[in-house]
Amino acid sequence: MSPPVAALEGATKAYGDVKAVEGATISVEVGKVMGVVGPSGSGKTTLMGMLGTLLVPTSGKAYFVGEDVGGMPVPRRRELRLRRVGFVFQQLRLMQKLSVIENVRLPLVLAGGPTAAQLRRASDLVAAVGLGGKERRRPRELSVGEQQRVAVARALVNTPALVLADEPTSQLDSATGGKVLDLLEGLSREVGAAVVISTHDQKLRGRLGKVYEMRDGVLGPG
Ligand SMILES: Nc1ncnc2c1ncn2[C@@H]1O[C@H](COP(=O)(O)OP(=O)(O)OP(=O)(O)O)[C@@H](O)[C@H]1O
């Protein structure tokens, strides 16, 4: 059996006295879609940071495709993030100086220069998220929902093994949010990526497969 794409075993992330996440154990299997729900400040973003090698646990273990994240040199973690993980950040983090298509291509550029096939893929993704014709716009010239779709396209451009989408529909009404979720799930299935989605939206919760709940830094069944 192949190892999970990402896993935590009793992982705690502390900031001084605050335990943002405490003793989390979770396994993200290849090709699965799962959800993390919980109130503001409960530790969802911190949990996803540990799953995606952005954060290293203060205690306990994090694994990425079977490799111990705690023992990894920083450049190795960066390399994994660039090539294997797609992030839809809660604050989107689109580059305002870059156009839509340049934002979507950015992970390819950072990973060492896109091939012709990768450039085509970037264009195809922009079209797939419904932004064909808006490739040259700057993020600020888009609606918030459109910006969220740029972030989704960017997260998928490197055909990641793991997509971490942190409240990818937070600014959207449930219907539009449902459409962004459809895109995220459909495109992830195409590349065989596992997906973890955090959300506040109870309506979307019903659509996710396995759901975990965060409460005061503690992860439990949903
Ligand atoms: N870099 C940091 N330094 C200090 N405390 C932090 C840091 N990051 C998060 N925290 C604290 O850890 C806790 C969990 O934060 P986190 O961002 O993971 O919650 P969240 O569930 O994503 O919240 P939200 O729904 O508002 O996005 C909070 O109490 C937060 O203040």
Ligand SMILES: [Mg+2]
């Ligand atoms: Mg958060």
